[in-house]
Amino acid sequence: MAAVNSQNYKPLVYPSKTLARAERSLICSPFKLALVVTMTNQSISLGAIAMDNGIQHGYTKKPLSELACDQALGWLIEVGILRREVDGQGITDSFRLTPLGYQLVEKFSNQELPTPTLGDRLADFITRWFRLPF
Template identity: 75%
Template sequence: MTTLDSPNPKPFVYTQKTLERAERSLICSPFHLSLFTAMQTQSISLGAIATETGFQTGYTKRPLSELVCDNALGWLIEVGILRREVDGQGITDGFRLTPLGYQLVEKFLNTTWPSPSLGDRVNDAITRWFRLPF
């Protein structure tokens, strides 16, 4: 198991399989690193990520409908990279990084954002389709 640094004083320990799945899901997502770096300091709303707005801001690789964007963000929640923002009234339309998300973003800040291979895309699609236990 690997221990990584995060803003949380207690280190989280993740299995190598968890780290690989999360990294693969992150690089196969339709989002740029700039979205995740922005999420390090603030909650980002679905409206700021979806449609032409997210593309012009540099958050997405192409304009995404709200449904496609919400599904992609939902997958990143399932693999443990993101969480929904909560306020006093309940769940909002904002998203933030989890400790695992912080760790992966920190890893990519000083390197180039990798392009997913065909194998990465196929593996991610199969995992998403079948929602295999991890």
């Protein structure tokens, strides 16, 4: 198996609309930047994010039920920021970043996520709830 030459590594290039939607979805999510920063090094299980664990680890803005947490993480999967972790037995309850997620972490490094505007929340709501199912 050939070794990867990291000097020739080129990051994936995403359309500006994809980047804007992903950024808006992340800042409108109930999660803090600490969650995605931690995901740069390891996968994180749903149990570590839901309920009071999310507050204790600094991952969430408020306690989330497992269902609410799973739905919010599912939306970040749909916009391409996260993916579910897979092991030898199949899909697990853990999550990791995608290349798009790494680009967002790099963009927001050394700062907190911006506070979403009313326009951001409205655009995220429209995109999330009125999307086509394919």
